Amino acid sequence: MHILIVLVLLLAAAGFSARWAWWRKKTPGLAVLCYHKIGTPPSGSKLKDLWVSPEKFRRQVKYLLDNGYKTLLFSEFLHAWKSGTGLPEKAVLITFDDGYENNYTAAWHILKELGAKGNIFVVFNTIGKANIWHNPSSEPWINMATAEMLLEMKESGIIELGSHTMSHPHLGALEPENAAWEMRESKRQLEALLSAEVCAFAYPYGDGAYLPAVRAGALAAGYSLDFSFTQGKTSLPWDRQKGPLDRLFIKGTDNNLDLVLHLSRGASRL
Ligand SMILES: [Zn+2]
Numbered sequence: 001m002h003i004l005i006v007l008v009l010l011l012a013a014a015g016f017s018a019r020w021a022w023w024r025k026k027t028p029g030l031a032v033l034c035y036h037k038i039g040t041p042p043s044g045s046k047l048k049d050l051w052v053s054p055e056k057f058r059r060q061v062k063y064l065l066d067n068g069y070k071t072l073l074f075s076e077f078l079h080a081w082k083s084g085t086g087l088p089e090k091a092v093l094i095t096f097d098d099g100y101e102n103n104y105t106a107a108w109h110i111l112k113e114l115g116a117k118g119n120i121f122v123v124f125n126t127i128g129k130a131n132i133w134h135n136p137s138s139e140p141w142i143n144m145a146t147a148e149m150l151l152e153m154k155e156s157g158i159i160e161l162g163s164h165t166m167s168h169p170h171l172g173a174l175e176p177e178n179a180a181w182e183m184r185e186s187k188r189q190l191e192a193l194l195s196a197e198v199c200a201f202a203y204p205y206g207d208g209a210y211l212p213a214v215r216a217g218a219l220a221a222g223y224s225l226d227f228s229f230t231q232g233k234t235s236l237p238w239d240r241q242k243g244p245l246d247r248l249f250i251k252g253t254d255n256n257l258d259l260v261l262h263l264s265r266g267a268s269r270l
Contacts, residue, residue, distance in 0.1 A: 162200030180217030
């Protein structure tokens with residue numbers, strides 16, 4: 001009987017350790033949280049992990065602030081990196097990919113209310129339209145933020161915008177000159193819309209982030225910061241020659257322990 005209990009406990013411990021990577025070594029470096037949509041997934045969504053509920057997002061931002069994390073804008077990180085003045089000990093970047101309307105209707109208000117800052121990578125050709133790069137049978141089309149919303153968020157001083165290309169392609173599958181155009185043209189058009197420099201870029205799907213021909217296009221376009229979709233933290237000071245900045249994809253199913261492990265270990269799972 002006792003052996004059975006011990007066996008059950010051992011199995012439970014093994015299951016817990018397989019699901020949560022608490023046993024990993026703590027990793028120093030920059031944590032860049034990667035969100036997509038704040039809200040409830042519509043019926044028909046097969047990509048539910050891209051959706052984080054407003055309640056959960058609020059809890060996560062509150063956790064950061066309550067635990068001494070300082071949320072930075074792209075330009076604040078860039079300034080600290082370039083000037084070598086150093087970052088706050090617990091610096092974190094909250095980023096959103098794609099530029100959904102719910103970043104304005106939900107996330108921005110939560111950030112404002114709690115006193116945190118965030119950054120949004122927008123797909124220029126879909127501003128005020130829909131996420132038409134998704135197959136609607138797996139992920140329904142929803143509204144993207146309009147130009148007015150983006151400008152209002154930027155003017156608030158707590159949101160900074162970066163580029164996520166013109167049309168959200170797999171950059172690695174394009175001819176290098178077409179990939180370079182997606183990165184260059186989206187920077188140019190976004191800067192014209194915002195009347196401000198756009199210093200940051202995120203590779204859709206992370207595709208091309210480690211392909212020299214694609215990354216050369218990002219750097220030639222004039223981005224100072226480029227972000228991959230690779231899970232992890234980036235050791236500081238960032239060595240840009242080694243590759244783009246890593247990120248921590250926050251899934252809709254993640255709980256508080258996942259967030260703690262992301263921030264401390266650079267991963268919450270195997
Ligand atoms: Zn994307």
